[in-house]
Amino acid sequence: MHVIILGAPGSGKGTQSAEIVKQFTLEHLSTGDMLRAEISAGSELGLAAKSVMDAGDLVSDDIILGMVENKITANQSGILFDGFPRTLPQAKALDKLLKDADQSIHCVIQLDVDNEEIVERMLARGRADDNEETIRNRLSVYEEQTAPLIAYYRDQNKLSTVLGTGSITDIFARIEKILAK
Template identity: 50%
Template sequence: MIRVVFLGPPGAGKGTQAVRIAEKYNVPHISTGDILRAAVKEGTELGKIAKEYMDKGELVPDEIIIGIIKDRLSQEDVKENGFILDGFPRTLPQAEALDKMLEELGMPLDKVIYLNVDDEEIVKRLLARGRADDTEDVIRNRLKVYREQTSPLIDYYTKKGLLVEINGVGDIDEITKKIEENLGLNG
């Protein structure tokens, strides 16, 4: 069983690495970004609210995200195999809400993998992705918001003894291997 959070700026490779680990070890990959993009595409109430924030490069409010995550963590596949959270938590209140949820569910967190990538590399990667919402101004605003709101999580999880920092630049297979080693997986 794996219970891990992937942290890092947008474009650091969290999604890529989370999917690789999830598929290899049959663990549910829970991406708030994917959940939110699907809701926007489907035009759900949540999607309409989320789109307003996402279009400005701002974070979707905590209560919406926390509700989504709580529902997902209560599902059977998570109870059996654990989870890989990608894109949550992003703020200290979300991290505290996650701690409370996991305590109630009897599923303590194993590790927090922090993929560290500098801003210029992020801008280059995200512009290359070619998404409509990835203009340089929006990307730089997302990085500013990330640094302000998510960076405190690095200290929070370091103090809990859960944070593992991994350089997110380089060969994708090598980065995966470092993550597996830090999670105690035999690759």
């Protein structure tokens, strides 16, 4: 089973992903975590990605798709895609990568959270790249580039929208009902 979790930065994708992978035994693929690891390692990819991420922009599709393809090839069970795809071209490329591997996306969970709550959450978590201007830019980039994925997956009858507010347990219970089907 392959699952995508969609939502604006700070909507709780990482928190809910941890619960989903435990409950449903999926490999957690977070491109954000993969990129932060590259940055921490000081790799060439990490240094290139850091300047883009610090500005609140998205890393190039070629870099991201290469990392994702390696994970799909190595995976034997299922993957939870957290923060990927972010754009329509990435979604179409992911569909092609999976089709070539005789696989597909089974379900897309969209976490729905108000932008002002997201700003508060992200400022509270205290990451170096989380200042209000960068957060608002990231939300704007999300609206422009990632929001079209909602229609894309809705048209494929794979999208389920989940209210991403309340306790972590309550949000996960909503997600669990969808994935248990």
